[in-house]
Amino acid sequence: MRETYGKQLPGTKISDLAGKLIVIEGTDGAGRSTQIDLLKPWLEELGHAVVDTGMTRSPLAGDGIRRAKETNNLGRVTQSLFYATDFVDRLENEIVPALRAGFIVLTDRYIYSLMARAIVRGMDPQWIRSIFRVALKPDAVFYLRLGIDQLVPRVVFTRGFDYWESGMDVYPNCDMYDSFCQYQAALLEEFDRLSAEFNFEMVDASADAKTVCDQLKGKILRLLEADYRESFLAQAAAEMAAVSAPASVAERAGPEWRKASGAGERFRQLAHLSLFPRLTRERVG
């Protein structure tokens, strides 16, 4: 049953949200967007409709936040609330409708990043939690964890220092590098705390992108399995029947026919994933 962290949004029904809400969390440089770029087409290939969303992408507040950040004069409370506005705009107008339509929503960061950033900036942890009580509880939170030693070169040697990523508003008396290290270490510490409280599934983000992605795929498949096993089983069985029934025809037509029909490939793909142990046992093994 879908629920929020304690407070309902007026006019938003959540009992009929059939889709899955999957959160990819992690600090800067943990490879969140790389993973989402890999996961989205993979899920679509499996037949799932996917929406991806992330911070400051709301039509309401995205541009406003970017403009305010350019001034380097955005206060801590203001910043926390501006991001909360952006989040709720996307929650109500993007995430909830997509879930209602049965989509998988992949979100690059969620309320946890917003909480961590606010807390590191000295906000009362209870205050920031109270605001996000209107958020939906996701189906899974995958936390791409990177130690501070790996995080620094990944961020710094790829895109250089950014004022906000370096937390220069938090440590104004430091140089960019020292500020960056302190800020990111404080964020990591906060993420680790949130991880326990909100049951993050930890993924070691220090490995290469493919290894991380394989881990994520495995976790996502287990999440989806329960819901989709039945429907896929029926579908795959039907596809197999279509391929195997006119076996003689297929033999005579040669491999080209099989390729054109696509059904055999589809089955092998499904079986290979060992997503459906029952299916694999009964039909293949």
Add this chain to the structure above:
Amino acid sequence: MPLVQRYGEHRYPGRLIVVEGIDGSGKSTQLSLLHKWLESKRYGVVFSEWNSSPLVKDTTKLGKKKKMLTPATFSLIHSTDFADRTERNILPLLKAGAVVLCDRYIYTAFARDVARGMDREWVRDLYGFAVKPAIAFYFRVPLETAIHRLNDARDGFKFYEAGLDLGLSEDAEESFRMFQGRILGEYEKMIPEFGLTVVDATLPIEAQQAQVRQIVKSHLQKATELRMQP
């Protein structure tokens, strides 16, 4: 030490005075008269208006113009605006020893957002970073008087002010009546909750102002650290 403390009593030398009430209650007129009087008494006095942050107001304007705001985002964007004014304006001014005058304060948000269906506790938590005003005047006026004044002063009711986003009624005036009626109900509950100072806004302007000045005067006499104009 967390920066945010729910409606903290600030220890700064300045004084925060706010006016509250529905549209058409005459609160802005009263505040402007108070402002002139305080200036004539050579107090360092600064005025801060609801919804006026240079960093945030464009976003609010966009949301209103395109009717993108839901009760939740309406609430959040106004709190963002208020936060910016608090951080960059109200708090430093209080620290500098000014008398800060606010046309609308957190009580406006509590009344409007709850009237829009937001959870009462959630909205109060949201504004937990606000500082407590020294005096919060509530200009109490019957709905019909307010509507009469608004109809005289301008044509038509604004979309969000009339609560037209809630679909209470197709008719703007009827919607305004229903929505502002709810707001009045919330204000009444807040009088004891926050110790609002009630002014009868049906009295002549001069009579209200005399009362306001009397209350402000007796308060400021006790505030010895206020910064005066040179």
